[in-house]
Amino acid sequence: MRTSRVEAFSDGVFGIAGTLLVLELRVPEDGTDLGRALIALWPAYAAYLVSFLTIGIIWVNHHALLEHCRHADRPFLYLNVLLLMSVAIVPFPTALVGHYILSEHGATAALLVYGLGALLIAIAFSGVFFYATGNARVIGDAAEARRLRQDGRLFPIGLVSYSLGIALAFFEPKASLAVYALTAAFYALPILPLPRR
Amino acid sequence: MRTSRVEAFSDGVFGIAGTLLVLELRVPEDGTDLGRALIALWPAYAAYLVSFLTIGIIWVNHHALLEHCRHADRPFLYLNVLLLMSVAIVPFPTALVGHYILSEHGATAALLVYGLGALLIAIAFSGVFFYATGNARVIGDAAEARRLRQDGRLFPIGLVSYSLGIALAFFEPKASLAVYALTAAFYALPILPLPRR
Amino acid sequence: MRTSRVEAFSDGVFGIAGTLLVLELRVPEDGTDLGRALIALWPAYAAYLVSFLTIGIIWVNHHALLEHCRHADRPFLYLNVLLLMSVAIVPFPTALVGHYILSEHGATAALLVYGLGALLIAIAFSGVFFYATGNARVIGDAAEARRLRQDGRLFPIGLVSYSLGIALAFFEPKASLAVYALTAAFYALPILPLPRR
Amino acid sequence: MRTSRVEAFSDGVFGIAGTLLVLELRVPEDGTDLGRALIALWPAYAAYLVSFLTIGIIWVNHHALLEHCRHADRPFLYLNVLLLMSVAIVPFPTALVGHYILSEHGATAALLVYGLGALLIAIAFSGVFFYATGNARVIGDAAEARRLRQDGRLFPIGLVSYSLGIALAFFEPKASLAVYALTAAFYALPILPLPRR
Numbered sequence: 001m002r003t004s005r006v007e008a009f010s011d012g013v014f015g016i017a018g019t020l021l022v023l024e025l026r027v028p029e030d031g032t033d034l035g036r037a038l039i040a041l042w043p044a045y046a047a048y049l050v051s052f053l054t055i056g057i058i059w060v061n062h063h064a065l066l067e068h069c070r071h072a073d074r075p076f077l078y079l080n081v082l083l084l085m086s087v088a089i090v091p092f093p094t095a096l097v098g099h100y101i102l103s104e105h106g107a108t109a110a111l112l113v114y115g116l117g118a119l120l121i122a123i124a125f126s127g128v129f130f131y132a133t134g135n136a137r138v139i140g141d142a143a144e145a146r147r148l149r150q151d152g153r154l155f156p157i158g159l160v161s162y163s164l165g166i167a168l169a170f171f172e173p174k175a176s177l178a179v180y181a182l183t184a185a186f187y188a189l190p191i192l193p194l195p196r197r
Numbered sequence: 198m199r200t201s202r203v204e205a206f207s208d209g210v211f212g213i214a215g216t217l218l219v220l221e222l223r224v225p226e227d228g229t230d231l232g233r234a235l236i237a238l239w240p241a242y243a244a245y246l247v248s249f250l251t252i253g254i255i256w257v258n259h260h261a262l263l264e265h266c267r268h269a270d271r272p273f274l275y276l277n278v279l280l281l282m283s284v285a286i287v288p289f290p291t292a293l294v295g296h297y298i299l300s301e302h303g304a305t306a307a308l309l310v311y312g313l314g315a316l317l318i319a320i321a322f323s324g325v326f327f328y329a330t331g332n333a334r335v336i337g338d339a340a341e342a343r344r345l346r347q348d349g350r351l352f353p354i355g356l357v358s359y360s361l362g363i364a365l366a367f368f369e370p371k372a373s374l375a376v377y378a379l380t381a382a383f384y385a386l387p388i389l390p391l392p393r394r
Numbered sequence: 395m396r397t398s399r400v401e402a403f404s405d406g407v408f409g410i411a412g413t414l415l416v417l418e419l420r421v422p423e424d425g426t427d428l429g430r431a432l433i434a435l436w437p438a439y440a441a442y443l444v445s446f447l448t449i450g451i452i453w454v455n456h457h458a459l460l461e462h463c464r465h466a467d468r469p470f471l472y473l474n475v476l477l478l479m480s481v482a483i484v485p486f487p488t489a490l491v492g493h494y495i496l497s498e499h500g501a502t503a504a505l506l507v508y509g510l511g512a513l514l515i516a517i518a519f520s521g522v523f524f525y526a527t528g529n530a531r532v533i534g535d536a537a538e539a540r541r542l543r544q545d546g547r548l549f550p551i552g553l554v555s556y557s558l559g560i561a562l563a564f565f566e567p568k569a570s571l572a573v574y575a576l577t578a579a580f581y582a583l584p585i586l587p588l589p590r591r
Numbered sequence: 592m593r594t595s596r597v598e599a600f601s602d603g604v605f606g607i608a609g610t611l612l613v614l615e616l617r618v619p620e621d622g623t624d625l626g627r628a629l630i631a632l633w634p635a636y637a638a639y640l641v642s643f644l645t646i647g648i649i650w651v652n653h654h655a656l657l658e659h660c661r662h663a664d665r666p667f668l669y670l671n672v673l674l675l676m677s678v679a680i681v682p683f684p685t686a687l688v689g690h691y692i693l694s695e696h697g698a699t700a701a702l703l704v705y706g707l708g709a710l711l712i713a714i715a716f717s718g719v720f721f722y723a724t725g726n727a728r729v730i731g732d733a734a735e736a737r738r739l740r741q742d743g744r745l746f747p748i749g750l751v752s753y754s755l756g757i758a759l760a761f762f763e764p765k766a767s768l769a770v771y772a773l774t775a776a777f778y779a780l781p782i783l784p785l786p787r788r
Binding site: 016 | 204205208209211212213215216217218219220222224227230231232235245246249250253254256257260263264385387391
């Protein structure tokens, strides 16, 4: 099966998950000093920033991977649905972090859930990646599949760094968010080559 | 008419319906023990999981069916609109189930509505399927249409199992959700062949 | 300019506007009799039905029109943006109608706003239609443009029937919703031919 | 890499950001005079209008630019993600303006945030534009890249006029919204040529 419709559906979910993040930026109540209230929302802006960039960067890598794929079979489609399901959750932990990162007893739980969500995405992406590159039929060329898998050998690093962020949530929740942001930045590096078309 | 734009519109609705589910995962109120409050949300996570996978699996089957279709005529388009209308409702029964499955007097009504929504999808998908495969022009090849209809003879099984789930909602609402999840799992089987392109 | 990206953007807005309608189906509060509360929501279901089908039918007609278009110029793009802006409003009047159709003093205002929204869509669609068919360059074939305009001579009937529905809103709000539903049903007729591809 | 998937993802975000604006049009509470309450919502309608048209016009210009692009590389993709992130924020300042433009102490802050959001979009779009036209590989033809950059020399005017609007927010918030609307109208002019395909 062609991969073009996989891309359309995926682009839809990535785009919507990113755009729904804005719904967590809530207009402050009347009667307050609006300027001050808007400044106090900064954790929500920070969470928006980290999550939107994370989704954008995953999209770029998904894009890079699918440009190498020729045929989608059922396991590939289901692994991709699992990836999309994890990405679609992102607005929930983002709202949690925006709301609770400054709270004394809520910050750990919020950052823990954020990390679990990110870990889920990393696992699902690894699933899609290893299935595609371990399967000559999906890529359509065994040599290219091997090369891609070799190129992407650093891909599973998110599994480690998100776990680290989760552990940090118990001690320093804000440092935990920094680890999540840095992990996204790592994935922004050109790990997978873009086809030269 | 080409089917590519039918696919784009459908992918949009499938993707959005799936992603809107996350809006029903609500950030718990301040002042509570956040960790405990998040654990208490487990029925909402379960409902998210069942509904997202259901939508993802319907998308895969829709995809498989439309890959065999060459021409879309007006009845086909309207049947597809009815299918999308049913899929777009999913966030509502999902929220009901997430909210009421543990409630003593609400669980039956919630699972009943969930089952009715699922039944509506099964009826609409059957409509699209039988129209497409009963109509040489849509598939563009009478032999392939017959083969597809033969392959999809188990498709209407959802009509039976969703009805069963609805009946169960009156006695064991949680078992009812399990029946809905199992029905989705059944449809994940390779019933319709994917084209070998 | 090719029309394919016009279609992608339009499909996105149509799909999202349709799917956002579900957010107006709100989970009833705890502590009520859920079954009864869900039945009392019937005006919201009716409004969902009329609005989703209206959007679906507009999408089919938009689709039919754009299949005949070869080139999009700037005025065409802006007229299309105005159409999408009107379609994207639909969830608001739908929520109004679902909430107020049974209310004694709110029903007229709600149905009036619904009719104004529908009228706006009819005006914008007429704008796109007359611009495209009055302009040999958009269709790319003067004879086909003339034929299409001739085929679509009943298109502006919505301007009349939505105005009628608005007038009715002052006397019989429920009859007004019926007029809006019938207008959608009228547009489901095969007014514009689908290309025989 | 081909630019078609960049377009699909971008169209998704543009379409969703535009359509989410409607969620800020809130159904007035029961028990009020609905007609009067709906008229009192006019600032929200004005904000919807300005924001939807702004997004629609950015989409047309994005469309015009990408029609000239042949190859997307990683910096191009990330600049585009930054642009989409800015566009996806629009519903938040729109809601602020709709809610606070008539308020005595909130109007300045609301219009200031709206202007900052618009400025962010203008900066990000300039980034995409200058990267694409300064890079023979993205456009795929050095002469065409030079010509485009020459055509788009008025593009950064938004940086100036949005800054002006921000300054005005401190004295005349309503005039500030007018400046934002006029800036969008300026970008509706045919600055970038559409390819004659």
